Amino acid sequence: MLHNIDAKEYHCEYICRKPRLSRDYLLSFREDSILMRGQRPPVLAEAVTAAQTASLQYLFSISDTSFYRSSTPFSETKTLQYRSVQYLRRLTEPWLAFASVTGYHLDTWYRRNQYCGGCASTLCHKDDKRALVCPKCGQIIYPHIAPAVIVGIVHGEKLLLTKYSAGFNQSYALIAGFVEIGETLESAAQREVYEEVGLRIKNIRYYDNQPWGFSQSLLVGFFAELDGVPRITLETRELSEAVWVDRSDIPQSVSTLSLTSKMMEAFRLGQPV
Numbered sequence: 001m002l003h004n005i006d007a008k009e010y011h012c013e014y015i016c017r018k019p020r021l022s023r024d025y026l027l028s029f030r031e032d033s034i035l036m037r038g039q040r041p042p043v044l045a046e047a048v049t050a051a052q053t054a055s056l057q058y059l060f061s062i063s064d065t066s067f068y069r070s071s072t073p074f075s076e077t078k079t080l081q082y083r084s085v086q087y088l089r090r091l092t093e094p095w096l097a098f099a100s101v102t103g104y105h106l107d108t109w110y111r112r113n114q115y116c117g118g119c120a121s122t123l124c125h126k127d128d129k130r131a132l133v134c135p136k137c138g139q140i141i142y143p144h145i146a147p148a149v150i151v152g153i154v155h156g157e158k159l160l161l162t163k164y165s166a167g168f169n170q171s172y173a174l175i176a177g178f179v180e181i182g183e184t185l186e187s188a189a190q191r192e193v194y195e196e197v198g199l200r201i202k203n204i205r206y207y208d209n210q211p212w213g214f215s216q217s218l219l220v221g222f223f224a225e226l227d228g229v230p231r232i233t234l235e236t237r238e239l240s241e242a243v244w245v246d247r248s249d250i251p252q253s254v255s256t257l258s259l260t261s262k263m264m265e266a267f268r269l270g271q272p273v
């Protein structure tokens, strides 16, 4: 999955670490696109001078390599180009793909929280932790992570597969949705399933989870059994299709990045779910 970075370790602690031009990476975003040098984000020395590093913001480290954010976009050159963050799904180095998507999550939070929601003052960064503070009213804003559930609904030898009605992704997926305030993960799974396909579920069990910076979320995967009749009532604003697919007819996942793919593949291969 996207966050599997082999033997490397992700360090999210907020620390003061001086940028190293020839070793560390720049993560620069322009709305939903990221500055790339070919198949990877640029090393600092490929995009900034030593003097320019003073304006960069430390994000995190992966093993001994650190990643820094620029709050303003760069001018594109022949070798440095902004590309859609969806392009990150195709990167050949998993740790750089994970770093870039995680940087996108953080950048989105920083961009959307420049002013205090209580008094409209400009927010400042706290010195000692990853948080923004209002110098006027003292409100502290911590990074936002939206929990969301993915549900694999099993009915005998069949799994319910869906397609979204909008967006770029037209391959098969599972029922998914954000957790609402006051809900448990299990009750969110039950509600999303009923809202999207009109089915009841039982025997809900945890499967796995995954940080997913594309949607600023933490995805939590569950499998559950159908409770009642398998008649689908499609919510067409969210889904274009929902079908019961026999285990042997489930298409093999082409990507191994997402929890959805892992869950579909686990069911297809008859693994414990």
Ligand SMILES: [Zn+2]
Pocket: 116, 117, 118, 119, 120, 121, 134, 135, 136, 137, 138, 139
């Ligand atoms: Zn304020």
